[in-house]
Amino acid sequence: MxxxxxxxxxxxxxxxxxxxxxxxxxxxxxxxxxxxxxxxxxxxxxxxxxxxxxxxxxxxxxxxxxxxxxxxxxxxxxxxxxxxxxxxxxxxxxxxxxxxxxxxxxxxxxxxxxxxxxxxxxxxxxxxxxxGGETPIADSRRVFQRISPALRKRFEEKRLMYVRNYGNGLDLTWQQVFNTDRHSDVEDYCRSRGIQCDWNEDGDLRTRQLVQGVAQHPRTRDWVWFNQAHLFHLSNLDEEMQEILLDTVGEEGLPRNVYYGDGSPLEADALAEIRGVLSECEVVxxxxxxxxxxxxxxxxxxxxxxxxxxxxxxxxxxxxxxxxxxxxxx
CATH class of the missing domain: 3.60.130.10 (Clavaminate synthase-like)
Incomplete structure (x- = not known):
């Protein structure tokens, strides 16, 4: 038309x-x-x-x-x-x-x-x-196309596992994230969405969720780069903050981190490639x-x-x- x-x-x-x-x-x-x-x-x-x-x-x-x-x-x-x-x-x-x-x-x-x-x-x-204060954008179809085929394949086949620890003054509390004070509400929410949730003896929460690394738009059928691996990964923080967190809570206690779906670590060169492509595609x-x-x-x-x-x-x-x-x- x-x-x-x-x-x-x-x-x-x-x-x-x-x-x-x-x-x-x-x-x-x-x-x-x-x-x-x-x-x-x-x-x-x-x-x-x-x-x-x-x-x-x-x-x-x-x-x-x-x-x-x-x-x-x-x-x-x-x-x-x-x-x-x-x-x-x-x-x-x-x-x-x-x-x-x-x-x-x-x-x-x-x-x-x-x-x-x-x-x-x-x-x-x-x-x-x-x-300042602009809201830059990027075409996720273009990002997908510019990511190397080998990396796209890994993200599609392995998928991603996001791990989150809530509270401790390091990140959002679980009450903020789930908009509730009830453990049972959190457990129901997680169960219905395939999110693994575990409470420790102090009442703190950890979640793990296996999700997509790439996705296909349901109407246009375009494939898009669709994840937040580069944002959730520990390497998104400056080196000083990385050291402080690892010394304080260890890798298992990090407020947020991301792995391949099988639990294996994301490669440094993969994250560098993703960030480089995103930078190339940014429009301000x-x-x-x-x-x-x-x-x-x-x-x-x-x-x-x-x-x-x-x-x-x-x-x-x-x-x-x-x-x-x-x-x-x-």
């Missing part, structure tokens, strides 16, 4: 990654053009992987929540998270990862460390930073206050640059998918 048939003259499309959608005149809100914007998303998101809605009149967090919820899927709760987030005004809207401003967050696909993830993820820039664009970025989470990875000054970017997620069966969850 010709995009000109879908796009009113009052909207402007700029090809690229991300695809940029802008109003043709000032004072136009996302809500006012929602029908046309849904048509653009339905036609373009799974082709382009990322759409940036820029230049529309900011409508605040509540307006963003309504926009994100208007595409036919209820917004998801942030469950089994790996980073600290706080819910903000508006159901299903959370702060972006609460991480020190001077640190960067590597490229990753949301919740690719487990077997359930959102197919769509939305970011709203409520306030752009004075400097500046935020403007009021911008909304919509991603197909399987097709596009995202990250965060360091920043100075106040920055407020919030997130919503929708259309939960199970990697075990790749069916849409109700």
């Amino acid at each position: 010709n995009m000109r048939m879908l796009t009113p003259e009052r909207l402007r499309l700029e090809a690229g990654f991300p695809l940029r959608v802008q109003p043709g005149q000032a004072g136009v809100s996302l809500a006012a053009e929602i029908d046309a914007l849904r048509s653009i998303v339905n036609h373009s998101l799974e082709r382009d992987g990322a759409i940036l809605f820029s230049g529309f009149t900011p409508e605040g967090v509540e307006g963003f929540q309504r926009f994100a919820a208007s595409f036919g899927h209820p917004l998801l709760n942030y469950e089994f998270g790996s980073t600290p987030r706080s819910q903000v005004d508006g159901k299903g809207v959370y702060t972006s990862t609460e991480y020190p401003a001077h640190r960067s967050i590597p490229l990753h696909n949301e919740q690719a460390y487990t077997t359930e993830w959102p197919m769509r993820i939305f970011f709203y820039c409520a306030k752009a930073a004075v400097s 664009f500046p935020w403007q206050t009021g911008d909304v970025l919509m991603l197909d989470n399987m097709l596009t990875a995202h990250s965060r640059k360091p920043f100075s000054g106040e920055r407020k970017v919030v997130v919503a997620m929708a259309e939960g998918v199970s990697g075990n069966t790749l069916h849409t969850l109700s």
